[in-house]
Amino acid sequence: MSSQSWLLIGVGGGLLSVAVAVFLFFWVRKQDAGSERAQEVARWIREGASSYLIKLYTSLALVAVILGFVIALVFSFEMNDLGNSQVTVNSAEGLRVAVTFITGAICSAIAGYMGMSVAVEANVRSATAAEKSLNQAFRVAFYAGSVMGLAMVGLAVIGMCGIYLLTGDAELILGFSFGASTLALLAKAGGGIYTKTADIAADLVGKVEIGIPEDDPRNPAVVADNVGDNVGDVAGMGADIFDSYVASAVAAILLGAALPNQTDSRYVVFPLILCILGIFASLIGIQFVRVGKNGKPGPALNRGTVITAIIFAAMVAVLVFFGGYDKGALWATLVGLVTGVIIGFTSDYFTSDVYKPVQETAKVSGSGSAINIITGFSYGLISIVPSVIGIVVATLLSFYFGQASGVLTGVYGIGISAVGMLAISGMIVSSDAYGPIVDNARGIAEMAGMDHEVIERADVLDSAGNTAKAITKGFSISAAALTVLALFASYAEVIEASGKALTISLRDPIVIAGVFLGAMTPPLFSALTMLSVTNNAFDMIEEIRRQFREEPGILAGKVLPNYNACVSMAAHGALKSLVLPAFLAIGLPLLIGFILGPDALGGFLGGSIFTGIVFALLMANAGGLWDNAKKFVETGKFGGPGSDAHKAAVVGDTVGDPFKDTAGPSLNTLITVMSLVSSLFAPVIAAFHLF
């Protein structure tokens, strides 16, 4: 089949995926929305979420327009000749890059908004369905999650195939990807700050000071907390994988365009074909996610992932064997796919309560919160090891398969393995977005005063969601690692295409300088976002205490607290906190590049990738581990709820909250954005830099 036909199939497949998402959206909305009380609670959450998203997107629209303008300006000057600074003005080119950038941002925003919209409809319906049966509640939540997953991959593929179809210019897809990732970073970091601000404030005053249960409607921060689950986990995580998904495809496309001796664009389009096949595989795999009468939700989700992976692998094998592609491309795809699934499941070892790390951390909690934290943090550090080894093996193997093929290059192999990992994102995101929906359903069940049995069912659903979340996190971090390595390679290709040799040797002090500066960026970014959480939570704690103090009727359950005060406090705080992180992601790489030059920028990207991955794994896994250690104690182990061990475990869980939900998950996106902005501006940097 010609590349042209594949691109058309891509647009068609993307439209199909979006259509299924829209269909499921309306299916979810048709479900029973439950009692008036439940609907009222759901309405609070929905309104809070909408008001935040509107504020967020308004601010981001401004950022996107400004950045788009800068891009249009910069890319209107064509650097034809290096050294000789002869420039020609080509404003059409500048406009094209700016338009793709803004399109990427809009697609990412739409996917996030759709996911959010369905989530806030699905939570109450899933809770209501849980009054009847577990499997009905599961179905509502999972199909709602699928809306997010399918909308996301559909829009991404339509965007990428469409741009390539219209322009035939692979580099324009880079602009699209940069737009998507910039929006994802801000949505993710903002949502992460929002959700943990509300969560920590609600817990510290509610559970610790006053002693009322989680999701108690008397807590003024309870609505903000539930809104946070939606804006942080649903919209944020979706945006996160959306950006890796697009970025991995773009990196492979650019590396495909740089392949030597190619006569057509078959290997340029190959990554897009993988995405298309991944969509079809996900559409089929989703059908297998069902819970029987006495079935369990966790295995159902895992079954879906494994079946999707197998179908996808079979499709790629058929494509390669009958489509006349080099077999190296198949092996590289499989390396990525298998590594992704393996790393995902091994990250479960560090965060699941059936293994030593969580159990040990829960056990030592009896000796106080300090020991709990040191132990959890240490296991978090150890959890870096298996994933890093997995990434290293995947990198070396896929490079080998690419290089040994003779037709492809080693770095193209790495690019393809990243795409192989992410191609089944439709399915991965579906089971990931399921998590916060059932978490919210549990909250609504509690706030709306549903039966104890319903809350127990919601707990079962929630626990499966947590495992899915842990797996997805390991998966998405390793996928991001391979993606940024491929982007790193394409950055180097773009610089060399500008006529400048680029070694990025660690024996060069300017590279060492770049690596050190890059290595400090992810820790600094993490610190800024986490300090935002504590600062904002600190303000909110004062607000909650003020409400309890000034209106004793709240605690008595006679007067509704002012939920809105906390909701708008969280939103305002999160948006304000995004300025510095955004500068770090976009401004710092450009500064390094324009001042210290392309070699230093190469080192900078390398350094940020190394510590970015290390800190992302540490924070995600330590956070998940503390969460589950607390839950393990809550099952009655080591003294159970209310014991000293429990109090210590709650401290660990609270420390882990901004680790796993604010700083950790943004780091992937941070290094992706930094790699993208560097690749996009590489030709300009190659032409103009101070040293």
Added chain:
Amino acid sequence: MSSQSWLLIGVGGGLLSVAVAVFLFFWVRKQDAGSERAQEVARWIREGASSYLIKLYTSLALVAVILGFVIALVFSFEMNDLGNSQVTVNSAEGLRVAVTFITGAICSAIAGYMGMSVAVEANVRSATAAEKSLNQAFRVAFYAGSVMGLAMVGLAVIGMCGIYLLTGDAELILGFSFGASTLALLAKAGGGIYTKTADIAADLVGKVEIGIPEDDPRNPAVVADNVGDNVGDVAGMGADIFDSYVASAVAAILLGAALPNQTDSRYVVFPLILCILGIFASLIGIQFVRVGKNGKPGPALNRGTVITAIIFAAMVAVLVFFGGYDKGALWATLVGLVTGVIIGFTSDYFTSDVYKPVQETAKVSGSGSAINIITGFSYGLISIVPSVIGIVVATLLSFYFGQASGVLTGVYGIGISAVGMLAISGMIVSSDAYGPIVDNARGIAEMAGMDHEVIERADVLDSAGNTAKAITKGFSISAAALTVLALFASYAEVIEASGKALTISLRDPIVIAGVFLGAMTPPLFSALTMLSVTNNAFDMIEEIRRQFREEPGILAGKVLPNYNACVSMAAHGALKSLVLPAFLAIGLPLLIGFILGPDALGGFLGGSIFTGIVFALLMANAGGLWDNAKKFVETGKFGGPGSDAHKAAVVGDTVGDPFKDTAGPSLNTLITVMSLVSSLFAPVIAAFHLF
């Protein structure tokens, strides 16, 4: 002056330094050892410390002999020709390397032992002197610290100059350095595990559970805690700077030997001359450290450091201008010296209670320990930034001065700047070793039931010690960074000298693989040592509880607890915990080198340096910050002692303990040992590797 004469002066200067150390040692012992009760307490500590050091050195002697044997064996085969694996046997060469290795280990052990011996004599004498006056107590403690500082630099210079004088072979000093660093790593990590095991266990049961004060003699772990201060802080920190000191000189010597177009060995010996001048400057500077009648100890220590630095700089200027050395060497030295002092003092910003980080962390403690920890951890992450920028600037500037000189090379400039930083270690270590001595003096004053006024004076001395410690830590981490960068360069030189081109390009996937594996090593090492602390502390907590439970007379103050049970528990636990970390430091680089080859090993070293420095700064500064935030609350701020804020701050302090005293300070030494073992084995690795 000829190189030969300088080496003789070096041996003479080293002997002078050791002689002054021995003189001060006897001066300290002549001081009043105080009341019988105080002497008894001191004897417990002394005996505990001796018994641990004897156990430690016995185990390490075994390790040294085994490693020495391996080295003798490996270096008996000379790889004359790369590729063609023609080897000649030269067992004399093997023996020489092994002997220098063991000599290095022995020198390091002697310096550590001398420092420890004087510390356990000085603590009680300083406490006793504090009964009379603050300045007398200060003098005893500082001169005792100087014993450590002067013995250390003296032995190091005697060893290095002696070896070069006898053999004329710069590479043999590498063996000496590797021996010193290996011993330092194990002494440091073992001591760090020991001290925090005892500290955490004593605090958690004593202060938190039972509510008795720090250093209360009823606490069974109190002796182990005070022993720990000596084996961890005195012996450990001394060994730490000893190893950076020697390693920086070795790196510069090797880079000097690799200089092109040199006719004599003047630039090979130049680093040793800097060390010699540094000794003289320290001997003078120490005279200026005096506290007047109403003087303050903190400024006195800082004055000593600054005066020593100025004298040293003047001496180097005279040497360069009148000795006919290239001025690039002077500028590089000054870059190192100035950067070291600046980074040392800026790290004070993050750990001193007069600035925002500590105050803010103390303030938020009112909202619970989780917020305290998130805030302190975040500031710890931010504290990486100024030091990294300092290291980057120092690297680039010293490289520039080396390269621009025309005579020297850029990497030689980096090597010299590291030596410039560390040359005044005699003074730095003196004021650093002072800290744990006064900390112990305070403990003895409390345990021996001295007057409240004495304890207050001891507190003043202690607080100055903490500031000195913070400055030294910033200093030693940045010194280690420049040292390992120089070692990294000399590793590359050694590989290239074997006839193999070495690029270590980040575009090479095997290098990326190496960097990732290197980047995960410092976090893994930190986790292993910290888990050892919690595991051992957990056992000790049970032991303390058991003693309180089975013998109620202990808490009533009628029966002495069984101190020895805790002391030997801490010692045994620490030694057992060293096996895996030792493998990581020595075995892993060799494995990477022999399996993945020299490029991967280069990447591995780079990766370990980047995350090693990042984690070392994070852990040292976050730990110091939590400690001082707790002390700030204890001064009566935000509720003062006993308040909720205080309880939260105590948790932060406990989490910070293994950060700043176990994992953090070992990381410098870890990356130094890894760099040294790689440089030492580089010729063998260049000849034999799997891929």
